[in-house]
Amino acid sequence: MSLSIGGAVSEPGVLPQTNGWLAGARDAFSIAMGYYGVGLAAGVVEHAAGLSVAEILFLSVVLYAGSAQFILVSMLALGQSVSAIVLTVFFVNVRHVLMSAALSPYLRHLPAWQNVLLGAQLTDETFVVAIARCGREPQLSARWLGGLQLTAWMVWACANVSGALLAGSLSERLLQTQVLSFALPCMFAGLLVLQLQVQSVRWRGVSVAITSAIVALTVAWHYPGPWAVIIATVVGATLGLLLTPTTVEPTA
Numbered sequence: 001m002s003l004s005i006g007g008a009v010s011e012p013g014v015l016p017q018t019n020g021w022l023a024g025a026r027d028a029f030s031i032a033m034g035y036y037g038v039g040l041a042a043g044v045v046e047h048a049a050g051l052s053v054a055e056i057l058f059l060s061v062v063l064y065a066g067s068a069q070f071i072l073v074s075m076l077a078l079g080q081s082v083s084a085i086v087l088t089v090f091f092v093n094v095r096h097v098l099m100s101a102a103l104s105p106y107l108r109h110l111p112a113w114q115n116v117l118l119g120a121q122l123t124d125e126t127f128v129v130a131i132a133r134c135g136r137e138p139q140l141s142a143r144w145l146g147g148l149q150l151t152a153w154m155v156w157a158c159a160n161v162s163g164a165l166l167a168g169s170l171s172e173r174l175l176q177t178q179v180l181s182f183a184l185p186c187m188f189a190g191l192l193v194l195q196l197q198v199q200s201v202r203w204r205g206v207s208v209a210i211t212s213a214i215v216a217l218t219v220a221w222h223y224p225g226p227w228a229v230i231i232a233t234v235v236g237a238t239l240g241l242l243l244t245p246t247t248v249e250p251t252a
Helices: 021-027 029-048 053-062 066-077 082-093 095-106 112-120 124-134 142-165 167-177 179-196 199-222 227-243
Strands: 003-005 008-010
Touching (some): 021 029, 021 142, 029 053, 029 142, 029 167, 053 066, 053 142, 066 082, 095 112, 095 124, 095 227, 112 142, 124 142, 142 167, 199 227
Antiparallel strands (some): 003 008
């Protein structure tokens, strides 16, 4: 027996078309807007550090992490060792383990290879959109999550390359005005509002946001530097994981 949903036909147990690739790509729009601004700045900085366009494309596709890419370029410019760079990038991105654990209950219906591919593309922003959807649905569609993450991934890579190609004409203006420094905070603010619109996760989102802010300010007061953001991220992600239910209601 098949079911007709909005003119489309789906078999029993198959998620509706609102969980398809195009739906995921559409939900990535807010992420893409922020990614392009930040990615453009990343491309400019990476090009200024001496990386070629091909190297910047490879870095944005393989590493695919804004903060880690900025850190990597800075450490390369300072002549740091490869081991130090790898270790630093690892600790900066270790929060992804906690984010993956928070999403895992909603992806248990997928085979292991799909979990690996989807987990490899997880970012802070796609996690926020995905976990907000978890407040409305008992499980996540592989096609929806794939469309969300693939769109964000491609926009980030294109933005990095665009920044590298336009570096000669944009770098001085960007560094002087620092207009793009607002892109990342604005994007996260928008994603936070999006997450708080879901009633079931609203109190958790507020709790994590307030706790992370307090931890960041406290650490920054005593130890100025990047550790405030790293520690606040780990504490916030841990708190969010602890406050998230570990059981998923079975589908009807």
